[in-house]
Amino acid sequence: MKSTWACLIAILCFTTHLTEIHAQPRLNDDGETEENQRTIANVSAIGQYPPLPVPFFRGNDPRFTNSQGFYFHFWKFLLVVLLFLLWAKTSSWVDEDSRGLKSNTEFWSSAILVAGGLGFLLVFCMPSFIVGFFVLLLAYGTPLGFYIHERNAKVPPSSRVMTPDHIRNLTIRYLARMGIRIGGTKTQQAAVGPDIRFIGKSSTGRGDDPTSSRRVENSRGFLAAKELVYDAIMRRATDVHLEPKDDEVGVRLRIDGVMYPTEGFDRSIGEAVLNIFKVLGAMDITERRRPQDGSFRAIMPDREIDFRLASQGTRHGEKMSLRILDQTNSIASLSELGLRKQLVDKLGTIVKQPHGLFLCCGPTGAGKSTTLFAALHEIDSYQRNIITVEDPVEYRIENVTQIEINQKAGQTFAESLRSILRQDPDVVMIGEIRDAETARIACQAANTGHMVFSTVHANDTFTALYRLIDLEVEPFMLASSLSALLAQRLARRLCPDCKEPYQPNPEFLKKANLPPDKVKCFYRLPKSREFVCPTCSGLGYMGRISVVELLEFNERMRDMIRDASNMSQLKAQARKNGMLYMKEEGLRLVVKGITSIDELLRVVK
Ligand SMILES: [Zn+2]
Missing domain, CATH: 3.30.450.90 (Beta-Lactamase)
Structure with a gap:
């Protein structure tokens, strides 16, 4: 492509040179050259002392540079140069465009190059500029026109070029770039x-x-x-x-x-x-x-x-x-998670403890990191040194040292955790606990006066506890470090403007342990789909809310973990302390009309 350009420019220079040789000095209206006229003027002044030949110039006389020595008509030449630049631009557009459309790029590019090249040669050789320029326009436009016709037939109407719409949009776009806005917001949006x-x-x-x-x-x-x-x-x-x-x-x-x-x-x-x-x-x-x-x-x-x-x-x-x-969608505090007040208060006290281990569990996309970030926001980052290790860093928090690791490149959470503990942190957040080493270091850190936050891939709190024990963390280490486990899911909130009340099945209420006299109605998606709600654009849902299960550890339960008691005993103890399972927490949201029963069953199995 580049060599073709060099070749064309060489042709252009050569033709320029040729025309220079054949050019004649210009004649004025009477058919005499300006030189002759000056001689006549001198002759008429006989008898007088000849004036000093003041305008004496060595080399080119500046008075004649516009007539002699420059053989091109300025405007005509400018016209040809402009057309040359336009031709260069369109040729490269055709090259790129035809490649994208998988048309015959070689054919179209060479057709436009050869025809255009000939046109430029002719405009300099033709005795009449008008005819030469017309031929040039024809040579430039014909193959281009055929190409545009062919490509427009291939693409959908919105991406056709040189149609009235396209030309109008192009104009608006160029003007907008220069800061000139024409037409209404709609025309602007369509073009820019x-x-x-x-x-x-x-x-x-x-x-x-x-x-x-x-x-x-x-x-x-x-x-x-x-x-x-x-x-x-x-x-x-x-x-x-x-x-x-x-x-x-x-x-x-x-x-x-x-x-x-x-x-x-x-x-x-x-x-x-x-x-x-x-x-x-x-x-x-x-x-x-x-x-x-x-x-x-x-x-x-x-x-x-x-x-x-x-x-x-x-x-x-x-x-x-x-x-x-x-x-702007990032959560700034625990109260924004949509949890009931009692849970928010409990979580608030847990995360502000000087040391301990707080773990969030749930499948991918259940909002674990959002909760952890909300928890970090509760901590005064000016008074305490907070360091996070993430893969990758998704949301930025002010005044917190966020370290990004790349697990694919061989960096591990365990390794980074060990190194950041040397940075004298008060609070540490680590992306995920997946292996024994990370689990062990996290527990050690929690036992040596750090508050540690992390996530575990498990469906509920007790499974997460199993996983930790499975990772062969010493039970006494685990017992003394764990502050709380939080399992969570995200359920979609029903759109407040189009949710539909209905009478729940009394048998279902009985099964779910809900008092039938207290529950008046449940809410669900609108049955008729004809009307499209503008608030939720017809989806029926709008935003999400966390459905959680919080397992707190008191002294009695720590002892049980240390003694390696079985899970059912632990569960019984937790229930005695007032723990609610995820489904029960979710039902509260259904009763309040925040989400539907179908949605709850979708996310909590
Ligand atoms: Zn709606």
Whole structure:
């Protein structure tokens, strides 16, 4: 491609040179050269002392530079140069566009190059500029017109070019970039897209790379990418999945933990969108099979959002998932988790203890880290030294040292935990306890005056306790360090504007141990789906609430763990202390009308 350009520029220079040789000095209206006229003027002044030949110049006389020595008509030449630049730009667009659409790139590129090259040659050789320029326009426009006609037939109406809509949008977009806004908000949005700005990551992963953001701005699918991300954020989605299929790229959003399919993309646009995200995330766009990950940021008028990307080759092509980390959605305190007041108070006292071990358990996506972050927010980070080790860091907290480790690269939680204990922390949060070593160091830390927070992958509190004992932590170590275990799930809240009351089955109430006289009604999703509720956009649910089970350890229970008593004895003791199982806590939410019974049974088995 580059060599072709060099060749063309050489042709242009050569033709310029040729015309220079054949050019004649200009004649004025009477058909005489300006030189002759000056001689005549001198002759008419006979008898007088000839004036000093003042304008004496060595070399080129500046008075004549515009007539002699410069043989081009300025405006005509400018016109040709401008057309040349336009031709260069469109040729590279055709090259890129036809590659994206899998058209015959070689054919179209060479047709446009050869025809254009000939046109430029002719404009300098033709005796009449008008005819030459007309021929040039024809040579430039004809293959381009055919190409546009062919590609427009292939793509959906929204991505056709040179249609009245496209030209109007292009104008609005260029004017908007210069700060000039025309048309209403709707026209603006159709042309410039929603108000969201992407900021790419540099290839090192640290810091921003403004060039990648600029690179994607003019690529195909940029508007579609902007709209997709904006729509996902507006719908409160936490993940966006781009999944290639036979002839399209499917899009699914995860909202409140449940996947919803939405409108997909035409295959070529979908792939362009995927490439835009890869460029922003500093990922290798030529690698389409091996898994890759990356990240970038987006700025909206009222907030800043982080994105984590993961791509992976599948049978149909490359799949990508975008995790949306909206800092405004992060929970700032325990009271925002939606727990009843009694539990919030209990948790508050536990997490503010000077030392101990507080563990959150539940499956992936049950909100364990959100709870731990809420707990960390309760602690005065100015007076106490808080250090976290995460894989990866998802939410930033002020005044807390957050360390990111990469388990795939061989870093382990155990190793980092041991090293951060040398940093004199008061409070330590560690992403997950998965192996014996981490469990042992966490217990040791808790016993030596640190408050330790972590998560365990287990379904409920007693299973988590089993897991710890299974990891061969000494029972006396465990007994003296454990403060509390919290198991949790996230249930979707019913939309307050469209939930529907109904009379629960009395037998069910009896089975669930609920007094039938006290429970007036339960709530559920609206039966009729004709009316789409604007609050929840017809989903019926809006946000999520934690359903928890808190197991606190008192002296009696510590003794039981030390003596390796069996679980049923422990359970009985915990119930005696007033512990409620997760299902019971959840039923309270159902009775209050916060969630539905179906939803509770979905998340708590
Ligand atoms: Zn609703």
